[in-house]
Amino acid sequence: MANTLRLYLTCIRNTLEAAMCLQNFPCQEVERHNKPEVELKTSPELLLNPVVICRNEAEKCLIETSINSLRISLKVKQADELENILTKKFLRFLSMRAEAFQVLRRKPVQCLRLSNVPLACEKTLGYDISFLITNYHCEEMQKHKLIDFIVQFMEDIDKEISELKMSVNTRGRLVATEFLKQFI
């Protein structure tokens, strides 16, 4: 169990080290604009193959690279309804404060839409949180530290969610005990 986690994180780390080869590239369509190409996907020659690394059916990681930016989307393991809600709330809390994290994206990447009809499974197919790293981040910050941050984030998120779940259960039990004492 712990072994697959280690292999999964090693695989992601190696892929990120190879994929984080970013350079400045001004926009080809509009003068004087500089946009992260992985978000717009206008020119296919600037994009590399997106890669999905799955640990199992519930956890996966999508890495899309382009010439000047790299997008990492994570789907975190959610075993039951409670973890589902906790993950959603916690990651929303982080995404709202994306400015402080610099490399965080405000909205997680959704699944590819082929038409405008909303799919029932859309919520489960999309990802929970996304990072957007541009060449400017690579210039200001060290590449291996960025990768360490992402991998550390993935390790810590599981611990955080289990801690939150435990505290919710403990609080619930205490409240129920106190409340039901009056009926004894």
Added chain:
Amino acid sequence: MAGTDAFVEADNAEAIITRIEHKSRKIESLLKQSKPVEALKTALEGSPPNTRDERCKSANWIVVHRALMAIKDVDGMFSSLDPEYYDILMKYLYRGLSTGDRPTCDQCLRIHEKLTERAGLGCILRSLADTVNTV
């Protein structure tokens, strides 16, 4: 021109699928003789280079998947696999990782770690950057 290309593709596709079926029979026999490395080599060579036909790619993927899941000793495999197969193996590993099926992903993650140690980050980057010969 594009019309003749499509025609040649369709013809080729049938020929390629027949070749893949031959390959899969050979691989089954090699696996019965417990030669998983040979089976993997046979599966990887002659991978459809320029077909854009999804069926050929899927057929070849099924064959490679069979050979990959039969491998138990990863280090031993690398000592007998030629370096020219590393790039194509990396592409198939990423295809395996995208399936999300637990045993496949476990096996692919194990092989991926060892392959990166052997072949380096260049191998990963070549599989990411090659948009023409996808697997």
